[in-house]
Amino acid sequence: MADFVPSAYRNSTSSPDWLNKGDNAWQMVSATVVGLQSVPGMVILYGSIVKKKWAINSAFMALYSFAAVWICWVGWAYNMSFGEKLLPIWGKAKPALGQSDLIAQSTLPATTHYYKGGDVVETAMVTPFFPLATMVYFQCVFAAITVILLAGALLGRMNIKAWMAFVPLWLTFSYTVGAFSLWGGGFLFHWGVIDFCGGYVIHVASGVSGFTAAYWVGPRAQVDRNRFPPNNVLLVLAGAGLLWLGWSGFNGGGPYSANVISSMAVLNTHICASTSLLTWTTLDAIFFRKPSVIGAVQGMITGLVCITPGAGVVQGWAAIVMGVLAGSIPWYTMMVVHKKWSPLQKVDDTLGVIHTHAVAGVLGGITTGLFAEPVLCNLFLPVTNSRGVIYGGVGWYQLIKQLVGAGFIIGWNVVVTSIICIVISLVIPLRIPDDELMIGDDAVHGEEAYALWGDGELYDKTRHSDEYNMPQVGVLATGVTQNM
Template structure:
């Protein structure tokens, strides 16, 4: 579990930072990396203060209690956090469980950074992430992963975060892209990625780290963890090939960016299903995710008229929805011990979409009213590296 925790942290630092930084323009590489790093630091402190308690301590079906604030629950044990406290990981010390779940809490708002890349004020990002973690992420995590959570009680299955992480972040990203507004020149000039080699390295780190993301969610080094790793690899490969083929057919050219995006789409979609499905089902999920997320990142994005800069909704939102619904269809009780329900999965996805969209919009509205969300036109033209941080890539 400690190794899995390190792998999930690797997904954000440096994986997501490199993945996103390579897709923005050169003048915004450092600011994008700074945003991801700042999110990781801020979320860590908020998790310590109250976030973990709201997500995982006993409370109501909608939100956890406060007994774990400042991680006081660890102090109550004779061996300072060496005892298990959660049915998700009955043999894992609480200190390890806190850290493992922290890495999920870090990557979820960090994903949203890609939706408003190249135009968000750094101060606005701080206020947004702080409120979003406590008002959106923690409640949804409690709904789905707490044994008393109302969606868990209704049979929702989410092995490693398809709903809690990916649908949640994807929908928030779409709302943020609408509310912050498009980048200058969007749809009129080519906004070319600065370094797709950097993006490929980031995608590779995400792929490797995802083994901890899904495998570690078994809470033990056992056959279920091994199966979760195997189906994760299969879905990622199927997603990469699926996206590549449809792009090759439509655009006559298979791209490195498409391969990276397809692999991530497959990884996203298998996440909720990874502890419940067979290898053959994983391949099917990856193939569908590659096709669905390609459409989400191209045709659907144009229909929605959102400058979701790095396709947070197109890949994570769409992939999460595909994975959640297919989990309900394909869950095999011989693997996970439970049967799936498409209705329960749709209910969980729908509740998450509504809560994430509504509360995200309120938070962004409040932050915009207090300090403003967006940099000035001159600052955007100069690039956020220089205007927000006084730095630039040589």
């Protein structure tokens, strides 16, 4: 009967020589838990951290993004990020759908690193011991969560149709550039900029692009800017918990193998996140007299973001230092600088992603340039003998690389995101009309998160307007009660 068992299910001799089932299993699990960060993690977090009237819209922005990125990714974006080189910042666009490619060994063809740009190979091409299908899956969930994080700056006012156009355009012209440049074999990869698992590609990009898009879309209704309480703090914690534990796959999958660097990355991730959360909470308790649950979630996120650029190349004590910095510097920029600097106040960044992702991501890149440990670097990086400043030698040069890498990602995303928003605005209004802003989900989707007005029925807007002395749909309201 053994002769009738399909070859894919047979052990050892019938498996490809290059396949490591442990690596493949770890990579698939890592991809799945990163996917869970988005769906349901960010869907729950976004749907709960906003006002009740925006719960559906905010959750749907995340859900739509996850689906849209998948189709774009396998259609053209994967190979723009990890395929054959077209430009120093871009790969060649082509589908990742053919079975002959997907069941073959995964390779990143542009990653062969030559010693000082010559003809001698310093580090061979990245060839993980699992099929291309696994790599496409793993990298897709990274791309998806990047766009979802960006959406945090736009909650509560972006036209959903404009968002539907924004996602594929931003993925194509912004994300793929950062991914190829730093991970896929682009110029920053070969120069030796360290971005272990997305501090720059994902977090700086999403934070800067979210802030830029928020400028072009415009602010929420003034009543929402004045007061925007979460509609369910307990569910915020549930979403945040999925985000935190999902980061084990986020950083643990970065080495493309279940190896010692993967273990270091997971351990450092939780050390830094915990330290940052405790630091942020302590600062809240000292200066505001009360520890904030939402503040604790912000501190958790900044810690996760900060460790991401160097998760597998720094020591545990450095992860603690990075956690203290991640819980204090973004706290200061959000709670002090933002409230005093008018240019920041003019842009309505709903969830403060410029602080939690852009500031924390740049901070992580800089501290990686300080603390990257030589032995760990040699286990992971294409440029041998890389090290952080504190280890002497060429460490100072690594810090310069980190700063230049951050500058490139910031500059590219500001410009490209602005162009995308301007182009979309020529066809679709970027912002929800003022009258619909006063209503929220019912006006935009015809749905509400909580059936509080009847047995599963939507409330009568005419009755609601009369009872609360508010104008009807189509007329700009001047006052809204807090429970809206």
